[in-house]
Amino acid sequence: MDKKFSFTTVIFGASGDLAKRKLIPALYSLYVNQQVPDNFIILGVSRTAYSDIQYREKMKEALIEFGENTNSGKIDAFVEKLFYQPLNYDNRQDYFDLKERLENLQKEKKIPGNIVFYLSTPPKLYGEIPVHLAKVGLNNEDDGWKRLIIEKPFGYDLESATKLKDTLLKYWNENQLYRIDHYLGKETVQNLLVTRFSNGIFEPLWNSKYIHHVEVTSSESLGVEERGGYYESSGALRDMVQNHLLQVVAFTAMEPPATLEPQAIRNEILKVFQSLRPIKPEEVKKVAMRGQYIASTIKNQKVAGYREEPGVDLNSTTETYAALKFYIDNWRWGGIPFYIRTGKRLPTRVTEVVIHFKATPHFLFSKQANCSSCNQLVLRIQPDEGILLKFGMKVPGTGFEVQNVNMDFHYSDLAHQRIPAAYERLIYDSIKGDSTLFARTEEVIEAWKFVMPVLDAWKNNPEIPLFGYPAGTWGPKEADDLIEEKEMTWRYPCKNLADDGIYCEL
Ligand code: BG6
Secondary structure, three states: OOHHOOEEEEEEOOOOHHHHHHHHHHHHHHHOOOOOOOOEEEEEEEEEEEHHHHHHHHHHHHHHHHOOOOOOOOHHHHOOOOOEEEEEOOHHHHHHHHHHHHHHHHHHHOOOOOOOEOOOOHHHOOHHHHHHHHHHOOOOOOOEEEEEEEOOOOOHHHHHHHHHHHHHHHHHOHHHHHOHHHHHHHHHHHHHHHHHHHHOOOOOOOOOOOOOEEHHHEOOOOHHHHHHHHHOOOOHHHHHHHHHHHHHHHHOOOOOOOOOHHHHHHHHHHHHHEOOOOOHHHHHHEEEEEEEEEEEEEEOOOEEHHHHHOOOOOOOOOEEEEEEEEEEEOOOOOOEEEEEEOOOOOEEEEEEEEEOOOOOOOOOOHHHOOOOOOOOOEEEEOOEEEEEEEEEOOOOOOOOEEEEEEEEEEEEHOOOOOOHHHHHHHHHHHHOOOOOOOOOOHHHHHHHHHHHHHHHHHHHHHOOOOOEEOOOOOOHHHHHHHOOOOOOOOOOOOOOOOOOOOOEEO
């Protein structure tokens, strides 16, 4: 990257988990891989009173634990770029002090006024810190660009998201705002566009004429771990669907953008969201399913249920599993159902999009067919990133017996290519000023509009069941009922952990 991109990153919430696990390691990787100019600094900001030296020591430890390539001999040079400034988030004077510190550091290090402010704080501060920054002039771009990266969740519901949007846009321009959705930083989510739009073979089939339904799964094997407090105010629908999974749907469903310019791509994403058929309150029971994991035994180990997790209410009705059926009312997708499911404490960690193609108009081999999962294209987002095409083949020998075979590609086969972490890509883009992979205001608002009827119905109608599912299984069995055809189910790439052993396809 050009020298003129020399910059400062200010991380609010600098002593928190995200900074330690993701942000500092991502900046370190960009530095080691020489993707950013050598001349940059990082100013950690939070309430705790560290000195620069203490902060450097803490981050060095974090890097050794979570960073990549940490024996490159460059750690010490990297941590020298770290500085620290304690700040009380609601104290106006502290922002003046922050501004002064930044000016001094920039002068000393000969860095222009280009600044990325990264808000990695509790969400309630997203409406506060940017206003304080603006009031002391730290949104002013006369001496260099100023960008604001905001972590999810962007609001708690449509109302709070709209309010947050109005507050931010009062002080910042839309092109200064980078709303992070780390799924968009994943190599394989971006690859959805390349797979679709760089190959003549898929796109002609990518529509309601040839596709029966689309399934998006994001399962996690972990429970809520130490995040019970946060998760209680969130739940699976807010935590994963409103943001990450709807973005994956948009990449799967969007029209080809006119160019690869951020605006062109984001316009297409927005159009998908605007075409989501609103879910009527009275339909929620039929098209949305919620579940919560209950205690079970996995590989001879007792695993706690959600309600026994630290920070979780004993009578909690927060969903740890959510599944939805919905439609995209546009020319390409009219009448084709989309299914999304996500959950904690499922058998394995996997995120994938499954395109289920329609059967042939007349199936010659029906009697002999053993091919319930033929005709599928699986786009595996993580782990073991890759693409799997499942189709029917003749079993050698007499007769016309058909069996499913797999043609698969693993990203790991591109062995010389390192897959950068999502945060690395996104921070890099924000420094370059490329907002393609960040959610635009209207996208976030549309996504909230779409999920609100479900959130409201779940909150206000206790008679809508919250199904318990044993930890280590694929969630409530009832979720299969969402899928229209009786003989169809979700794709189960691995068995339940309760079954004998795990077998995962791909
Ligand atoms: C986060 C959610 O945004 O995404 C977490 O808050 C979830 O609950 C995580 O575990 C999943 O991300 P990934 O990259 O591990 O799929």
